[in-house]
Amino acid sequence: MIELSQVTKKYSNGFEAIKNLSLSIEKGEMVFLTGHSGAGKSTLLKLITHLEKPTRGQITVAGDNLTKLKLRHIPRLRRKLGVVFQNPQLLPKKTLFENVALPLLATGSSYKECAKSVRASLDMVGLLGKEKQYPPTLSTGEQQRAGIARAIINRPQILLADEPTGNLDPELSAEIMHLFEKLHQVGTTALIASHDLALIASMHHRILTLDNGVLINDQKIS
Ligand SMILES: Nc1ncnc2c1ncn2[C@@H]1O[C@H](COP(=O)(O)OP(=O)(O)OP(=O)(O)O)[C@@H](O)[C@H]1O
Ligand SMILES: [Mg+2]
16 A cells, blocks of 8 residues: 655755665555654655655555656545644634535535535544534644544545644543544554654554664564
């Protein structure tokens, strides 16, 4: 589902953030990505979402070879991906419903189709009934779950998350991880960057460790 072959990413200032990295993530796998600050976790996620391009090597995501991807096919790639950030970046003056519906409205779905999907998505994250609330009136954990609801509204094949629990207390962090686990159980492939070692170890999934752009450990746990 995600395939990297000898990928190197050198930023324009000459800094090599990813060094000759090869990696394969199968369909339906749930994988954690860890490593020190500056190890290259966000860079790796940006390469997979095609926000950054590799300097060398090949990347294939859900059947698309990113090195050969035409500009007009980028939306097709993005529709296969759900992305969750550390800060959910919700629009404060839009309701929870509108925030979650945004990616769907962008694809031209009807309001009726939208409403059904938004409710299904909110139900998944336990926010059903709060559709009319504005983000500032939601708790931090609820806002983070809203960001996840928005990421999964298009039923993406792949879920990518960059430090999704970075701002949350241990209890909420565990709650978010279990939500990802639930998505994994319905077949979503997930790659989650986190430096919360204790939490990710408790999840019993594969863990990739980066150190200065090098993949130093690939720990498969069944
Ligand atoms: N646009 C850029 N230009 C130059 N260097 C960059 C750029 N983006 C990131 N870097 C560098 O690449 C390295 C990896 O950064 P990255 O953000 O991928 O690390 P990270 O593992 O996500 O760290 P953190 O845990 O702090 O989020 C860092 O040394 C960073 O300074
Ligand atoms: Mg990062």
